[in-house]
């Protein structure tokens with residue numbers, strides 16, 4: 001253990017020195033301004049572009065990915081140290097943000113199921129932040145019951161011809177690639193005739209139409225595939241066994257959703273308790289004036305702490321080599337509960353100021369709060385709904401019998 005600590009101390013010094021030399025101070029604490037929030041996804045230029053290139057060259061935008069494909073080759077302890085040093089410098093990772101679903105979901109799945117050629121072609125551009133991916137799973141009649149999907153791919157000899165419609169495709173309008181589940185054998189049982197294909201988005205056979213959300217932004221699309229082309233060498237995993245590959249991607253998706261938000265904003269922040277006191281006021285003892293709110297806020301802070309400690313414990317137990325498993329379903333639901341409760345409490349604390357949509361009567365923080373509260377509702381839907389995670393926990397972790405979705 002002492003040896004590990006010595007290595008980590010040395011790595012911390014290396015990371016700090018590298019950030020000193022390579023992270024432009026002009027960007028410190030400016031993650032949201034540089035990367036855009038909500039509806040706006042910014043094109044990088046100037047120092048931000050330089051930073052993206054340097055980070056990508058070093059592989060530290062995808063710190064735990066193998067270095068032979070352009071990743072950082074770090075273990076999870078080192079990656080955490082790197083994150084701490086980046087936070088201290090006010091630095092942020094534009095690569096994961098620019099890649100859409102590429103770094104969190106598709107990349108890890110390619111690393112696991114891809115051929116050597118696929119890893120060489122697809123992983124390096126992701127590590128450099130040069131490419132954005134979307135995920136084409138859901139369809140108008142296939143959400144939770146994903147195996148009912150009907151988008152089909154037919155073998156044309158040299159390539160696949162894909163026809164159908166996807167929906168809720170996050171970032172489809174700005175992505176260069178889509179990792180899609182398609183039906184390749186309509187005669188097989190529901191889950192057996194599905195394949196995972198990597199499809200180029202920039203082609204005449206693909207059209208996207210933005211869907212507007214209750215929170216105002218349009219982060220996702222309907223995606224129409226009409227005689228779209230997928231190359232033979234872009235089939236990921238075995239033909240007709242895309243269900244296995246596709247489920248793995250979903251585990252990676254859940255694992256990426258175990259945080260409770262706000263991780264991107266580096267630098268000192270007002271604590272939740274301070275925010276509460278600012279809006280609700282304090283009593284003669286300096287405690288939050290509303291006793292009932294105080295009790296619920298304490299409960300929430302304990303839940304948030306328990307969630308954060310559980311994440312740390314899992315990392316420690318994995319000794320720096322975290323494997324994605326079905327436990328991601330527990331963590332995703334726990335993260336959802338914490339994040340949604342935090343939004344509810346914030347809106348409540350702000351009172352009238354927490355329900356503004358626009359206008360001079362509300363400051364930027366208040367307007368962002370109500371949008372965050374609304375958009376946070378999606379967390380219990382995307383990546384498989386709260387109820388679907390409970391089904392997975394009951395079947396795959398508790399070993400209880402399956403009650404629904406036989407197919």
Ligand SMILES: Cc1cc2nc3c(=O)[nH]c(=O)nc-3n(C[C@H](O)[C@H](O)[C@H](O)COP(=O)(O)OP(=O)(O)OC[C@H]3O[C@@H](n4cnc5c(N)ncnc54)[C@H](O)[C@@H]3O)c2cc1C
Nearest residue numbers: 135136137138143144168169170378381382383385387404
């Ligand atoms: C912000 C956001 C981004 C998204 N991004 C993407 C994306 O990039 N790519 C993509 O492919 N999809 C994406 N989705 C779609 C998402 O995966 C689906 O919305 C989700 O799987 C639920 O499917 P559905 O909307 O069809 O709801 P339904 O499946 O119709 O479910 C409706 C309700 O019934 C419940 N329910 C359904 N079946 C069961 C069951 N067996 N047991 C218990 N309860 C059940 C659900 O929990 C839910 O409450 C996104 C969704 C959101 C909200």
